[in-house]
Amino acid sequence: MGKIIAIANQKGGVGKTTTAINLAASLAVLEFKTLLVDADPQANSTSGVGFDPRNIKTSVYECIINGVAAKDIILNTETPNLSLLPSHIDLVGAEIEIINLPDREHMMKLVLEKIKDDFDFIIIDCSPSLGLVTINALTAADSVIIPVQCEYFALEGLGKLLNTIKIVQQRLNPDLAIEGILLTMYDSRTRLSNQVVEEVKTHFQAMVFDTIIQRSTKLGEAPSFGQTIIMHDVSSKGAVNYLNLAREVLQKNNMTKINQEDKIINLDNEH
Numbered sequence: 001m002g003k004i005i006a007i008a009n010q011k012g013g014v015g016k017t018t019t020a021i022n023l024a025a026s027l028a029v030l031e032f033k034t035l036l037v038d039a040d041p042q043a044n045s046t047s048g049v050g051f052d053p054r055n056i057k058t059s060v061y062e063c064i065i066n067g068v069a070a071k072d073i074i075l076n077t078e079t080p081n082l083s084l085l086p087s088h089i090d091l092v093g094a095e096i097e098i099i100n101l102p103d104r105e106h107m108m109k110l111v112l113e114k115i116k117d118d119f120d121f122i123i124i125d126c127s128p129s130l131g132l133v134t135i136n137a138l139t140a141a142d143s144v145i146i147p148v149q150c151e152y153f154a155l156e157g158l159g160k161l162l163n164t165i166k167i168v169q170q171r172l173n174p175d176l177a178i179e180g181i182l183l184t185m186y187d188s189r190t191r192l193s194n195q196v197v198e199e200v201k202t203h204f205q206a207m208v209f210d211t212i213i214q215r216s217t218k219l220g221e222a223p224s225f226g227q228t229i230i231m232h233d234v235s236s237k238g239a240v241n242y243l244n245l246a247r248e249v250l251q252k253n254n255m256t257k258i259n260q261e262d263k264i265i266n267l268d269n270e271h
Contacts, residue, residue, distance in 0.1 A: 002119040006141035011157045012128035014149040015184035017044045020125035025228035026246035028082035032120035038087035039137050040127040046086040049077045050226035059088035063111045070115050095132045108136035139172045143179035150186045150193040184213040211245040
């Protein structure tokens with residue numbers, strides 16, 4: 001049974017898509033079968049793993065609106081173990097088209113439930129809004145990762161998002177958990193970045209991931225080549241950061257492939 005993690009923050013430019021693409025790729029490289037779901041009409045996750053959204057004929061939109069089976073349109077990416085459920089600009093219309101449906105908040109859950117067992121992880125890249133499609137993603141998800149940029153207005157809007165998550169937990173998805181708050185675009189040279197890290201950790205303590213995503217030219221470059229950071233430059237800071245994040249997610253979910261017994265070095269056998 002796969003774990004569904006939504007990457008959400010209604011604030012734009014905080015590294016949501018970068019995180020969705022590269023966390024999914026890192027989990028895939030660590031040999032976990034992973035599906036990246038692009039639930040953003042801008043389709044940046046789709047182009048970020050090497051597909052031109054203009055050539056996508058059937059997308060997550062058709063799954064939600066027309067009942068097309070997700071397994072029929074999933075694409076394999078260049079990264080082994082990483083698949084994509086693509087998006088298209090049509091998804092903009094989904095908000096309006098499902099508004100009068102009786103089960104409107106559960107449309108994505110119905111789509112993903114049928115394929116959940118085929119993957120270890122399903123990562124949903126949400127759009128920068130708290131609209132119906134994002135609510136659908138949160139209703140379908142087991143947990144949510146919230147990227148927070150190490151900038152002056154970092155905490156602005158975070159309260160609103162946490163409030164939305166609380167409403168979703170109360171009314172639609174009582175099992176939704178916060179996987180963690182992820183600090184992104186960190187620049188160790190600036191006092192501001194360090195202040196934001198301190199402030200977020202003081203406010204949210206154990207909810208904050210230990211891994212911090214550093215500012216990196218390579219991370220910004222990779223999507224223009226239609227590549228994940230792992231494919232683009234595996235030795236870069238960004239690749240190391242996202243691999244560490246993937247490992248932290250695995251540890252949180254007790255899914256590390258090393259058994260506890262194997263971690264213990266038996267000194268009696270050493271000569």
